[in-house]
Amino acid sequence: MAENQETTPLLNEGTSTGTSTKPASKKTRIILGIFAIIGILAITGWTVYRITEKTPLVNEPLKIRLYTHNIRFDNHHTDVNEEKWSKRRQLVTSSIDFNTDSGSANVVCLQEVLHNQLEDILYNLNEGNTTDDWTYFGVGRTDGKTEGEYAPILFKRAEWNVVDNSTSWLSESPEVPSRGWDAALERIVSMVTLESKANPFVRLNFFNTHFDHKGKKARRESARLIVDRMENYNGYPSFLCGDFNTKPEDEPYQILKSHGFKDSRTLIDQLHSYGHKATFTGFDNLHEDTAIIDYVWGPYFAKNGNQSPSILESEDINYYDLDLHEEYKVMIKQYAVLHSRFHGFYMSDHRPVSADYYIYKD
Incomplete structure (x- = not known):
C-alpha cells in the first residue's frame, strides 16, 4: 500500500533567516483535517477490501458439495414405466437446484446427458436464461463437440474460476473421439480444475465419467486410464464422480481402491x-434393482471429518505423498443417496448421490 500513498510537502516551510511563518488559518486547518480523515478512511477501506476479497480466513474450511447423477438420456423409445424427458426434466433440475443451495461451493457431475438435455437443465437452473449463474464444461462423446452423450461438470460462476479443463476418451486413443477395447459405445472422462473464489489458494480437480455397460475389459482399462490421469494431472487434490457400471466387488472398483482413492x-x-x-x-x-454403481471418490488422503483427532492422526501412516497431505486436508462430513421417484414416476433409473467435504489449505 505504501507505494500508492503520496507525501504532502509541508506548507509554508521557512524561507530565509529572520522571516517568520504565518500560522495557517482555522478554516485551512479544518480543510486539511477533512482531507486527512478522507485519506485515512480510503486507505483503511482499501485494506479491508483486499483482506475480505483476496485473503482467505485463517483455519476456515472451504465447504464443497459434490452431486452426481445419471439423468437417463432423452429416450424416444421409452422402456416400460419410463417417462419421457419432457416430463422428467423438471424433477431432475429441481433436485440439482435444491441440493446445491446449502451454502457450500457446488460441483455437479451428470451422465447420459444429450445436448438438448444440457440446454434444458441450464435454462431451468438459470431461471429461464434470465441469469448466467450456472455454467459447465463438457463435450459430446461422439464428435468431441455436441453429438452424443456428455459427461458435463456444472458449477456456479460466483463460486469458481476455471483454471484448466480437458476431455479424454476411454480408449487406446484418448486424445480423439474413439471407442476403446470391447466397449459398445464411445466413453469419456471430463476433467476440470477449479479455483475457489471464496479461498483463491484452494484449487481442486474434478473428474466425471460413465463406464461402458457391456465391455468388461473396457471398464477395467478405463479405471486404469483414469487412475493414470488423476495421479499425473497436477498437484491438486482430485475427486472422481460418475456411473461406473461397476459394483464394489468388481475389478474396476478394486483398481481405484488399490490406488488409494476413497x-x-x-x-x-x-x-x-x-x-x-x-x-x-x-x-x-x-x-427395484439393488445395485451400487454410482460413486463419489475422494483423494487418497481424504478422511472422515467426524472422527476423533486421535483416529485421524493414526491414519497418517498410509500417506505416500506427505507434501500434498501437509498442504491440503480433505474431510468428508456427509454422504447421501437421494430419492428419485416422485408423483408416481422416476426422474431417472439412477438415484442422485451427494457428498459434502471440508477442504483445508495450509
Missing part, C-alpha cells in the same frame, strides 16, 4: 450417511 460411501460413518443404499433402480418400483 469411496465416499465407505469413508463416511453411519450417523452422517443418509438415504438409500442402492444407486441404480430401473423403472419398476415393485422390483
Whole structure:
C-alpha cells in the first residue's frame, strides 16, 4: 500500500533567516483535517477490501458439495414405466437446484446427458436464461463437440474460476473421439480444475465419467486410464464422480481402491450417511434393482471429518505423498443417496448421490 500513498510537502516551510511563518488559518486547518480523515478512511477501506476479497480466513474450511447423477438420456423409445424427458426434466433440475443451495461451493457431475438435455437443465437452473449463474464444461462423446452423450461438470460462476479443463476418451486413443477395447459405445472422462473464489489458494480437480455397460475389459482399462490421469494431472487434490457400471466387488472398483482413492460411501460413518443404499433402480418400483454403481471418490488422503483427532492422526501412516497431505486436508462430513421417484414416476433409473467435504489449505 505504501507505494500508492503520496507525501504532502509541508506548507509554508521557512524561507530565509529572520522571516517568520504565518500560522495557517482555522478554516485551512479544518480543510486539511477533512482531507486527512478522507485519506485515512480510503486507505483503511482499501485494506479491508483486499483482506475480505483476496485473503482467505485463517483455519476456515472451504465447504464443497459434490452431486452426481445419471439423468437417463432423452429416450424416444421409452422402456416400460419410463417417462419421457419432457416430463422428467423438471424433477431432475429441481433436485440439482435444491441440493446445491446449502451454502457450500457446488460441483455437479451428470451422465447420459444429450445436448438438448444440457440446454434444458441450464435454462431451468438459470431461471429461464434470465441469469448466467450456472455454467459447465463438457463435450459430446461422439464428435468431441455436441453429438452424443456428455459427461458435463456444472458449477456456479460466483463460486469458481476455471483454471484448466480437458476431455479424454476411454480408449487406446484418448486424445480423439474413439471407442476403446470391447466397449459398445464411445466413453469419456471430463476433467476440470477449479479455483475457489471464496479461498483463491484452494484449487481442486474434478473428474466425471460413465463406464461402458457391456465391455468388461473396457471398464477395467478405463479405471486404469483414469487412475493414470488423476495421479499425473497436477498437484491438486482430485475427486472422481460418475456411473461406473461397476459394483464394489468388481475389478474396476478394486483398481481405484488399490490406488488409494476413497469411496465416499465407505469413508463416511453411519450417523452422517443418509438415504438409500442402492444407486441404480430401473423403472419398476415393485422390483427395484439393488445395485451400487454410482460413486463419489475422494483423494487418497481424504478422511472422515467426524472422527476423533486421535483416529485421524493414526491414519497418517498410509500417506505416500506427505507434501500434498501437509498442504491440503480433505474431510468428508456427509454422504447421501437421494430419492428419485416422485408423483408416481422416476426422474431417472439412477438415484442422485451427494457428498459434502471440508477442504483445508495450509
